[in-house]
Amino acid sequence: MSEFAVETEALTVRFGGLTAVNAVDLQVPTGHRRAIIGPNGAGKTTMFNLIAGQVRPTSGTVKLHGQDVTSMPVQARTRAGVARTFQITNLFDELTVTDNVRLAVAGADPKVRRTFWRPLHRFPHIEARVDDLLEQWDLADVRDERPIELSYGQQRILEIVLATAGEQRLLLLDEPTAGVSKREAENLVDTIDSLPRELTIILVEHDMDVAFRIADEITVMVNGEELVTGPPDTIRGDDRVIEAYLGRDEHDAA
Amino acid sequence: MSAVTPEARNRLLLRVALLVLAIAVVAAPYFASSFQIGVLSRIAVFALFGLAFNIVFGAGGMPSLGHAAFFGLGGYIIGIGTVRLDVGIITVFVLALVLGAVLGAIVGVLTLRSHGVYVLLLTLAVAQALWGLAFQQVRWTRGDNGIAGIERGLIVPGEATLVTFYWTILALVSIFGALVWWFQRSPAGVAIVAHRESASRLAALGYRVSAYRIGAFTVSGAVAAIAGVLYATLNRFVGPENLAWTMSAEVMLFAIVGGAAFFAGPIVGAAALVTLEVWVSGFTDRWLAVLGLTYILTMLFMPQGILGLVDDRRRAWRARREGHEIAPTSANASDALTGTGGMS
């Protein structure tokens, strides 16, 4: 088994004339927590799309746990252990919270996923796991409601539950706290922080405090390129970062 | 307070009402005229067609305007099979299921990369191609004349009378309707709804979305073909009109008028529209115009269909109740939430 959960080589994608991600060599060791920060349009979400398979690269490769997945479709990468949340909440709005979670748990079980004669709620092992998850993530009270009836923070939590229901090895979180109330955001960060350490986490985050608190290492992206990667303290002091990103923030704050 | 909550009482009432309705439908031959039995048979067959269609439309969110293809295919299978050739009735049903499923899978593959109006146009094209084929292949289909003389007795076990035929239709529609119900609650059936809500999320959960889209069309096509067999038997005839785009439009209206979001929507829609058709045929033969008008009025006044309207009322009623019980002062707020502030 490779020491890297994610390894990209010269990863590049162009949309027409725009190079959204440009020759990025990202290496995230297994079990690490990495934050990716950078200004709007830097290519952070596109990096996630390349790793999870929603977007195919123009050139370069993506390896997950040593396996080249560059040409694999989304569902195959999910089965290989990738989980993700989306920047814009992406849930099954017309299904109940319970059915959302059921589908997520069933997705990891080929036998259940392909069943078309037995009701979804009649698989005891699925139900047991669903109940556990709802309990563990404080969603038991709202299990019969639809996602739109939840608070925004709860919706973001549900996203994480769906993503991790299949016992994944790599979790990609795209701005999990954006738009969430301060109190709910704190709860959310605690929740993310308490996820098992074996799980490799890559997090895109605009809130510096959150990024610095959760991450072991930080990658700064600007204009589709990896500017620098390092531990939070180094990043905080890096001149290029201050100029490209933090500097502007501090300027805004002043 | 009594031990029975109003919700539980309502559920019980609904069950009793449905049971009474079911008994009335089964016992109809004892009090209805033979004309009315004919109308009820037609409703039952169209209800099954609507249920099949709604797997793709209401659940899957794919607007097919080509479901007449499956319906007509079933009709021609029993027409050619039993009138022109000498195929047994069991074989006819198996063929209808298999060929309906195969045609469904093909349409599913063809529309895999399409959405919205493109699904509509592609499915319409497939059905029109089959319609053209039925016209041209005179040797097999007798073209414009269609195939008459399909015997109702073929599907009836025992002595064939108007009443036993009606009961046979009811039984077959119930069996295949129940299969659709089971399918829609299965993991695959729920995944089809989920694909409508968010294909990207479903794929990220490990589901191959294309397989579920094709699966929806496959099951839908198979059951629609069975409905087509029953329809041809009911009419003792199959012709190109069974494959016509108006048939596709009509089944879409069953779903929309009844409420595409509900399992029973197409049943309610078929009952409403067939009744309407019988009623207006007394003073006009412009059924298509009436159908168009019905569509417009439905869109304007009950975009969620008849069951959607009922559901809205039920929610408003419950919101008002809860509002009174839990916090009398918040009654207005909960009314506003369900959009019925002006109703009370």
Ligand SMILES: Nc1ncnc2c1ncn2[C@@H]1O[C@H](COP(=O)(O)OP(=O)(O)OP(=O)(O)O)[C@@H](O)[C@H]1O
């Ligand atoms: N599918 C696409 N087609 C065309 N252009 C795209 C596509 N996806 C992203 N882009 C463009 O690529 C660039 C990078 O976008 P991306 O969403 O990755 O940025 P980001 O770093 O996530 O920004 P933000 O912080 O605003 O979320 C943007 O200019 C965006 O408009």
Ligand SMILES: [Mg+2]
């Ligand atoms: Mg982004």
